[in-house]
Amino acid sequence: MSRYQKSTRAILLLEQLFLLSAFSLLSIRTGEVDFLAIGLGAGLCAFNLLQYGILRVAFRHMDRFVLLAAQFLWDVGLVVLYRIRPSYALKQAAILAGSTLAMVAAMLVIRKSRNFGKWNWAFMGLAVALLGSTLVLSRTIGGAKNWIRLGPISVQPSEFAKIFFLMSSAYFLSTRDKLFSFVPYVAFAGACAVLLVAAKELGTGLLFCGTFLILFFAATGRVFLTLFGVGVFGAGACASYYVFPHVRTRVEVWLDPWASYNAQGYQIVQGLMALASGGLFGVGLGNGMPEVIPASHTDYIFSVIGEEFGILFAAIVNVFYLVFIVRGMLIALDARETYDALLVFGCTCMLSLQAFIIIGGVIKLIPLTGITLPFISYGGSSLLSSMLQLGILEGVAIKNSRREEEELQLMGEDIL
Amino acid sequence: MLNSLYRVLSVGLKYWFLLLAAVLAGILVVASRREYRERKALLGRIGQYVGYLEILRGLPQAQGVRIGIARENTVGSGKGADIILRHPSVQRAHALLYMQNGELVLSPLSRGVTKINGRHANNAYTVHTGDHIAFGEVEVRVFVRPELEGGEA
Numbered sequence: 001m002s003r004y005q006k007s008t009r010a011i012l013l014l015e016q017l018f019l020l021s022a023f024s025l026l027s028i029r030t031g032e033v034d035f036l037a038i039g040l041g042a043g044l045c046a047f048n049l050l051q052y053g054i055l056r057v058a059f060r061h062m063d064r065f066v067l068l069a070a071q072f073l074w075d076v077g078l079v080v081l082y083r084i085r086p087s088y089a090l091k092q093a094a095i096l097a098g099s100t101l102a103m104v105a106a107m108l109v110i111r112k113s114r115n116f117g118k119w120n121w122a123f124m125g126l127a128v129a130l131l132g133s134t135l136v137l138s139r140t141i142g143g144a145k146n147w148i149r150l151g152p153i154s155v156q157p158s159e160f161a162k163i164f165f166l167m168s169s170a171y172f173l174s175t176r177d178k179l180f181s182f183v184p185y186v187a188f189a190g191a192c193a194v195l196l197v198a199a200k201e202l203g204t205g206l207l208f209c210g211t212f213l214i215l216f217f218a219a220t221g222r223v224f225l226t227l228f229g230v231g232v233f234g235a236g237a238c239a240s241y242y243v244f245p246h247v248r249t250r251v252e253v254w255l256d257p258w259a260s261y262n263a264q265g266y267q268i269v270q271g272l273m274a275l276a277s278g279g280l281f282g283v284g285l286g287n288g289m290p291e292v293i294p295a296s297h298t299d300y301i302f303s304v305i306g307e308e309f310g311i312l313f314a315a316i317v318n319v320f321y322l323v324f325i326v327r328g329m330l331i332a333l334d335a336r337e338t339y340d341a342l343l344v345f346g347c348t349c350m351l352s353l354q355a356f357i358i359i360g361g362v363i364k365l366i367p368l369t370g371i372t373l374p375f376i377s378y379g380g381s382s383l384l385s386s387m388l389q390l391g392i393l394e395g396v397a398i399k400n401s402r403r404e405e406e407e408l409q410l411m412g413e414d415i416l
Numbered sequence: 417m418l419n420s421l422y423r424v425l426s427v428g429l430k431y432w433f434l435l436l437a438a439v440l441a442g443i444l445v446v447a448s449r450r451e452y453r454e455r456k457a458l459l460g461r462i463g464q465y466v467g468y469l470e471i472l473r474g475l476p477q478a479q480g481v482r483i484g485i486a487r488e489n490t491v492g493s494g495k496g497a498d499i500i501l502r503h504p505s506v507q508r509a510h511a512l513l514y515m516q517n518g519e520l521v522l523s524p525l526s527r528g529v530t531k532i533n534g535r536h537a538n539n540a541y542t543v544h545t546g547d548h549i550a551f552g553e554v555e556v557r558v559f560v561r562p563e564l565e566g567g568e569a
Contacts (some may be wrong), residue, residue: 004447004450005449007443007447007451009446010443010564011440011443011444014436014439014440014443015440017436018433018436018437018440021429021432021433022429022433025422025425025426025429028418028421028422028428029422030427031418031419031422033420042545060518065444065447065451068444069444072437072440130514189520276435281430281431281434282434283430284426284427284429284430285429285430285433286422286426287427288428308430309430309433309434309437310430310434312434313430313433313434313437314437316434316437316438316441317437319441319444319445320441320444323441323444323445323448326448327452330452384453389488404455404459405462407459407462408458408459408462410561410562411465411467411468411482411484411561412468412482415461415462415468415482415483415484416464
C-alpha cells in the first residue's frame, strides 16, 4: 500500500494547488483584495488535507483514489459556486463539512452491517413516504415539485429516497431468486417512478428507472425480463409524453431549442452558447456570463465550467467521474457478499447515470431533465446523498481490503 | 491596477488550470490502475496456494523462506520439481505433495530419506499444519490454510 503513497500525496497536493490558485485568482476579481475568497480557499485546503489525513489513519483500508477523485470534483464545484455567488460557496462548504460526518457514519454502518433484513421493508416504506411527501407538502421550483421547506432550510426528499431505494434494491435482489418473490420490490420501484413523474421530477424518475433496470439485470441476468422492463419503461415514457404537457415541452425544446428561444428554450440555448463561447480553453475564470443562464449554480453548472475553464477541462472533469465509476465497479466485483456488491454497484450506477443525465441534457445529447451534477452542483440534499453513496462505497471497500489483508497475513506476503 | 492584473491572470491561468487537471487525471488514472493490478496479482498468486512450507534447517541460505504449496507438487532437487530444494541429500524427484479429500498428503517417490515429525515415511501419509517434514537433511514446517483443513473435497 505504501508504494502508492507518493502518487496519492502528489494528487492531494496538486488538488490543493488547484484550489489555492483558483481562489487567489477569484480574490482579486472585483478590483480589490477579497479576503473572504482567500480565507475560504485556505480553509477548504485545510479541510481537504485534514479529511484525507484523518480518514487515512482511521480507516487504513479505505479506497483512497475514490476519495481523491471526489475531492477534486467538489473543489471544482466550490470554485465555480464562489465565482457565481460567494454565499453559495460558503453554504456549500458548510454542508460539505457536515456531510463528511454523514459519510463517515455510512462507512461505519456499512463496514459492520449485513443486509439489514426486515428493516428493508421499513426502508421501502420510508422511500415511498419521502417521495409522496413532496406531492403533498411541496412548493414548486422550476416546474418541479420537489422541495419541502423545513423552517429555514429546504430539503429535497427524493435525494434521501435514493439511498433507501438502493439499500432495499440490494436486499431484494440478493436474497430472492424466485420470480414471484420480486413482486413487492418491482411494485415498489414502479411506485417510486410513478410518484416521481407525478411530482414532475423527470430526471430523478429517469435515474430510478435506469438504476432499477441495470441493477435488475446485473443481479438476475435475465435478458428477456430486462428487455421487457425496458419496454415498459419506454411505454411509460411515451405515455407521459402524451399525458403531461411538461414532458412534451422538454422533448420539443430538446429537438429545436431555437424555436422557443425567448421562452422554454432559453435555458438550453444559453447553456449551449456558454459552452460555445468558452471553446476549447475557456474564457478564463470569472470572465464568463453565468448570470444569464437560469439555474447556473445547480443543473447548469456544467456549462459554467465549460464556459470559464473550457470544454477540455470539462472533459477532464468527466475523467474524474470515470475513475470514480471504475473504482466503484471494481469494489463491487471484489465484494464477497452479493448484498454488498449490489449495493455498491447500485451507488456507482446511480452516480454515473446522474452525471450522464445532466451532462447529456446540458450538451443537448438527451432531453434536459433537471437534476444535480453529483458533488459539483449547489444543493445540500444532493451533496449529502452523494456523500452517503461515497460512504457506502468506502465502507464496502474497507470490508474487502480487510479480508485481503487477513489473507496476506495468513500466508505472508513474501511467499515464493 | 488589480483589475488589469486580474484580466491578464484570468486568461493566463486557464491554461494552468487545464494543465493541472490533466496532470491530476493522468496520475489518478495511472496510479489507481497500477495499484489495483498489483494488488490483484499478489492476491492471485497467493490465492492459488493451499499452504506453504517454511524451511527450518538444512539450507542455511534459504532459512525461513516460505514456499507456496499448490494442489499438486513434486518436491526434489531437479529442475523439473515444483518445489526445488537444492541439497545433495535430496533426490531429483524426492516426494509428492498433493491435496486429497481436503487433506494434504505426502507420498515419498524415491529411496531418499523422508521423515514426518522424526519418523520415517515409506507410504503416503497426511500432513497437517505444524508438522515437520525432513526431505533428506532439509527440514521444513507445514502450514495448510485452516479453511481447507476443515475437510473440503
